[in-house]
Amino acid sequence: MNLILSIILIAVVTAVACAIPGTFLVLRRMSMVTEGVSHSILPGLVLAMMIFGTQRAPILVLGPALMGLALVVLVEAIHRTDLLAGDAPLGVIFPALFSIGVIIISRRYAGIPLSENSVLIGDINLAALTQLRVGGTAIGPRTLYVMSAILLANLLFTVALFKELKVTTFDPGLASSVGIRPAIVHYAFMALVSITIVGAFEAVGAILVVGLLIAPAATAYLLCRTLRGMLITSAVCATVSALLGFALAYVLDSATSATMAMIMGLLFLVALVFAPRTGLVAKLRTRQRRRIDFATTLLVLHLIHHAEGERNSPACTAEGVMQHINWAPEFAGEVIQRAVAEGVITEHHNVLMPTLRGRSRCRSVMPWEGCEDPSIDEPAATTEENQ
Amino acid sequence: MSLTDVLAMLVTDHTLRTVSLGSGLVGVVSGSLGCYAYLRKQGMMGAIVAHSSLFGITVAFLLGSLIGGRVAPIQFALPGAVFGGVLSMALVSLIVHSTSIKVDTAMGIALALLFGGGVFLLRIIQSLALPGHRGLRDYLFGQAATMTTTDLATIVGFSAIGLTVVILMWKEFKLHTFDPGFAASIGYPMHRLDQLLLATIVLGVVVGLRTVGVILMVSLLVCPAAAARQWTRRLGAMMVLAALFGMLSGVVGAVVSAVVRNLPTGPVISLVATAWVLVSLVAAPRRGLVAGALRRAANRRRFGVMPPDSAVQDRAAAEGEP
Amino acid sequence: MSGDAAIRIRDLTVAYHEAPVLWDIDLDVPSGTIMGIVGPNGSGKSTLIKSIMGIVEPAGGEILVFGKPFSAQRKRVGYVPQRTSVDWDFPTTVLDVVLMGTYGSLGWFRRPGRDQINAALHAIERVGMSDYVGRQISELSGGQQQRTFLARALVQQAEIYLMDEPFQGVDARTERAIVEILREMRRLGRTLVIVHHDLQTVSHYFDLVTLLNIRVVATGPVADVFHDDNLRKTYGGGQEFSLRR
Numbered sequence: 001m002n003l004i005l006s007i008i009l010i011a012v013v014t015a016v017a018c019a020i021p022g023t024f025l026v027l028r029r030m031s032m033v034t035e036g037v038s039h040s041i042l043p044g045l046v047l048a049m050m051i052f053g054t055q056r057a058p059i060l061v062l063g064p065a066l067m068g069l070a071l072v073v074l075v076e077a078i079h080r081t082d083l084l085a086g087d088a089p090l091g092v093i094f095p096a097l098f099s100i101g102v103i104i105i106s107r108r109y110a111g112i113p114l115s116e117n118s119v120l121i122g123d124i125n126l127a128a129l130t131q132l133r134v135g136g137t138a139i140g141p142r143t144l145y146v147m148s149a150i151l152l153a154n155l156l157f158t159v160a161l162f163k164e165l166k167v168t169t170f171d172p173g174l175a176s177s178v179g180i181r182p183a184i185v186h187y188a189f190m191a192l193v194s195i196t197i198v199g200a201f202e203a204v205g206a207i208l209v210v211g212l213l214i215a216p217a218a219t220a221y222l223l224c225r226t227l228r229g230m231l232i233t234s235a236v237c238a239t240v241s242a243l244l245g246f247a248l249a250y251v252l253d254s255a256t257s258a259t260m261a262m263i264m265g266l267l268f269l270v271a272l273v274f275a276p277r278t279g280l281v282a283k284l285r286t287r288q289r290r291r292i293d294f295a296t297t298l299l300v301l302h303l304i305h306h307a308e309g310e311r312n313s314p315a316c317t318a319e320g321v322m323q324h325i326n327w328a329p330e331f332a333g334e335v336i337q338r339a340v341a342e343g344v345i346t347e348h349h350n351v352l353m354p355t356l357r358g359r360s361r362c363r364s365v366m367p368w369e370g371c372e373d374p375s376i377d378e379p380a381a382t383t384e385e386n387q
Numbered sequence: 388m389s390l391t392d393v394l395a396m397l398v399t400d401h402t403l404r405t406v407s408l409g410s411g412l413v414g415v416v417s418g419s420l421g422c423y424a425y426l427r428k429q430g431m432m433g434a435i436v437a438h439s440s441l442f443g444i445t446v447a448f449l450l451g452s453l454i455g456g457r458v459a460p461i462q463f464a465l466p467g468a469v470f471g472g473v474l475s476m477a478l479v480s481l482i483v484h485s486t487s488i489k490v491d492t493a494m495g496i497a498l499a500l501l502f503g504g505g506v507f508l509l510r511i512i513q514s515l516a517l518p519g520h521r522g523l524r525d526y527l528f529g530q531a532a533t534m535t536t537t538d539l540a541t542i543v544g545f546s547a548i549g550l551t552v553v554i555l556m557w558k559e560f561k562l563h564t565f566d567p568g569f570a571a572s573i574g575y576p577m578h579r580l581d582q583l584l585l586a587t588i589v590l591g592v593v594v595g596l597r598t599v600g601v602i603l604m605v606s607l608l609v610c611p612a613a614a615a616r617q618w619t620r621r622l623g624a625m626m627v628l629a630a631l632f633g634m635l636s637g638v639v640g641a642v643v644s645a646v647v648r649n650l651p652t653g654p655v656i657s658l659v660a661t662a663w664v665l666v667s668l669v670a671a672p673r674r675g676l677v678a679g680a681l682r683r684a685a686n687r688r689r690f691g692v693m694p695p696d697s698a699v700q701d702r703a704a705a706e707g708e709p
Numbered sequence: 710m711s712g713d714a715a716i717r718i719r720d721l722t723v724a725y726h727e728a729p730v731l732w733d734i735d736l737d738v739p740s741g742t743i744m745g746i747v748g749p750n751g752s753g754k755s756t757l758i759k760s761i762m763g764i765v766e767p768a769g770g771e772i773l774v775f776g777k778p779f780s781a782q783r784k785r786v787g788y789v790p791q792r793t794s795v796d797w798d799f800p801t802t803v804l805d806v807v808l809m810g811t812y813g814s815l816g817w818f819r820r821p822g823r824d825q826i827n828a829a830l831h832a833i834e835r836v837g838m839s840d841y842v843g844r845q846i847s848e849l850s851g852g853q854q855q856r857t858f859l860a861r862a863l864v865q866q867a868e869i870y871l872m873d874e875p876f877q878g879v880d881a882r883t884e885r886a887i888v889e890i891l892r893e894m895r896r897l898g899r900t901l902v903i904v905h906h907d908l909q910t911v912s913h914y915f916d917l918v919t920l921l922n923i924r925v926v927a928t929g930p931v932a933d934v935f936h937d938d939n940l941r942k943t944y945g946g947g948q949e950f951s952l953r954r
Contacts, residue, residue: 208502211502619800
């Protein structure tokens with residue numbers, strides 16, 4: 001197989017394989033656990049290499065898997081002693097495990113492919129070169145087969161346990177009551193996450209894999225409202241990032257994995273600013289619109305308050321309103337104009353009065369008090385909505 | 388090489404003296420400033436700040452190379468790291484405040500963008516073989532052995548700033564961390580203090596990057612504080628102890644890696660720092676696991692059985708003894 | 710005439726993300742009284758207190774403390790935050806927390822000295838915590854934590870005190886002790902505004918009460934305004950609230 005094509009395929013398959021469990025990691029608020037698990041892969045791998053005396057054998061996968069488990073158990077055990085605050089148990093343990101890995105590499109395996117650099121960012125080129133051989137013939141990059149299998153496993157798991165994953169993610173209590181055991185789903189899922197990280201380690205390294213897991217899913221979180229939509233969007237984001245990342249890295253002679261992760265981060269920023277409902281631009285617009293809406297209602301409410309309250313006329317002029325509500329003259333003018341145009345107040349010889357329509361508008365936002373028109377009696381039907 | 392040889396070298400060998408002085412100072416500063424990261428429960432944020440500073444380092448190096456001039460581009464690395472660290476905190480805070488995304492996911496995004504971007508630029512700098520690019524490698528896992536007097540001067544400068552701020556703002560930082568609402572009620576500017584405190588934490592991370600590296604710097608920030616917390620109930624004592632733990636980690640790690648060949652400094656310092664935590668968890672008086680077990684055994688002898696959920700009360704009661 | 714009102718609020722509106730939390734509120738707190746603020750969850754009780762102290766920025770309206778804006782009167786106002794709003798595992802002692810009450814008058818950079826420590830010890834004695842001066846705060850019971858907060862407020866030597874749920878999670882003995890201290894403070898002419906949630910004790914503890922639910926439903930002497938009709942308006946008609954058990 002063509003080397004470039006191999007690299008592209010590995011990049012895409014790895015990115016998508018990570019993005020799918022990533023969606024659940026984001027929703028389950030477990031993003032930083034992956035930072036710990038991914039750092040424990042290296043010592044696991046190195047220790048397994050020492051014990052089995054080989055550098056490449058399927059059995060080596062036992063090392064990282066057990067080490068990931070050890071990290072989780074250790075962190076939970078320290079957490080349970082209640083002696084360390086916040087996320088400190090994780091922050092204390094994962095660098096130590098990673099250090100053990102790095103030290104063994106530097107002392108024993110200096111010069112082998114597991115160099116410092118490949119630990120950090122993986123080596124997708126090398127991964128593309130390492131062929132899987134069946135009976136002596138090369139049938140394509142080994143990593144591609146491994147990651148494709150993991151992608152397939154992730155897809156199958158997600159499809160088969162979609163309902164269970166969904167319920168345990170959003171409402172563990174409900175899950176228990178309908179007979180789904182959250183703990184079992186949780187550990188099965190975490191096992192799959194660990195396997196995904198182990199698989200991706202070779203191509204993208206220990207730290208960037210966290211970005212691959214989290215960033216596309218976070219982008220999808222901003223753009224989608226359903227779980228299904230989120231899964232699909234994060235897979236699309238991952239694919240686009242992998243392709244763009246490869247192209248950019250190829251042109252500028254940089255590392256594919258790092259460029260991929262960076263593009264995923266950039267895609268998130270684009271979504272953060274421009275997303276239709278949740279983006280910063282959209283929010284700014286809504287906020288401006290709401291500000292005027294809000295101010296108009298406040299004006300009417302204020303007028304009602306004064307017209308029927310103990311203090312009468314002074315507040316009911318435009319000047320009075322400005323003084324009382326502390327609005328700048330231009331803003332007050334804008335709000336009054338708007339309120340008159342909407343017919344919720346009237347302006348007569350510079351005296352502002354709420355209209356019937358204004359009163360009913362207030363009743364709709366403040367159902368329980370103060371807004372009832374003298375002629376319309378009893379808001380009792382609406383009071384129940386409050387509380 | 389025996390221990391006495393090493394001790395003798397500390398006195399006679401200029402390089403080793405520089406290395407241990409620098410690393411010890413790094414430990415003091417990171418350890419004491421790290422107390423705030425620990426008490427604000429922002430340990431993992433320290434990891435993200437450290438990872439993200441790689442972006443700032445590489446950007447500064449590229450800019451330094453572009454500008455040219457007499458200053459070597461590597462000298463821009465630490466100011467660049469401050470920029471990268473502050474950027475990651477700003478990004479996380481922007482995401483958390485403007486969306487419903489939780490803080491751990493926001494940290495993952497910062498990692499993808501800024502560590503990814505950092506490695507992206509690092510590779511480009513390496514492919515272009517810009518002069519001095521080999522020095523950047525030291526920032527990954529730290530390398531104390533190559534520490535120069537200039538590096539030492541930079542560390543001293545950063546330490547002076549960080550420690551001065553913490554001492555000057557002692558009661559302000561303490562009150563703001565413990566009870567921000569009350570602090571605001573007596574007129575402390577909440578956001579300004581927050582920013583200053585975060586900047587101080589960034590400083591505590593950045594000062595050690597050359598020695599420990601962006602990957603493992605979090606150890607020197609969190610571990611000394613976590614260990615110190617077990618031995619004391621006063622913030623002042625906690626900071627002094629954390630500074631001490633940090634200093635010992637720095638010196639031991641740096642000297643070992645400088646003396647033994649093929650050993651990056653960061654992992655050694657990280658392991659020593661973690662060892663302090665484990666020792667403290669086990670052996671600290673009152674809070675420690677051994678003390679707890681002894682107390683439970685004594686209680687059992689005295690009362691026959693243990694009251695339920697005693698672990699916490701137990702510890703509280705023990706700490707209460709004046 | 711604002712001389713009589715310790716706190717005078719006119720047309721106060723507070724919004725989070727343009728959604729109203731407090732809407733066009735008028736409120737007067739006469740000097741030398743104890744006023745309770747009651748209302749359902751989310752009715753804006755804490756927000757009201759925080760906006761008096763300028764911690765929350767109002768969208769409109771005016772708040773005067775003894776006739777002037779809060780920023781000019783900061784030292785005349787003391788604050789007791791909700792007990793659960795802080796991390797009680799913070800490495801510090803009772804004395805240290807109480808000393809924090811002197812920080813406002815100390816100004817920037819200065820450390821507390823002998824005078825401040827004496828004032829703090831005196832306040833600790835007043836709340837009956839003298840045996841716990843050097844104790845780590847994580848070892849205190851809920852009631853002891855609340856007493857510590859109260860001592861910190863006493864050290865502030867303010868004229869107005871704003872307290873957020875000072876009886877939450879405290880034992881009956883502490884509750885009685887706190888009430889005693891509050892009454893003594895009133896005798897000394899202090900003004901107390903207290904966010905409260907236990908309707909049963911309102912008429913025993915307070916002179917005045919404000920029923921709040923985003924707007925002020927009623928405010929005035931407890932005997933005049935604290936009745937079933939107003940409670941129903943405050944807590945909603947769907948639920949039956951009665952003062953008579």
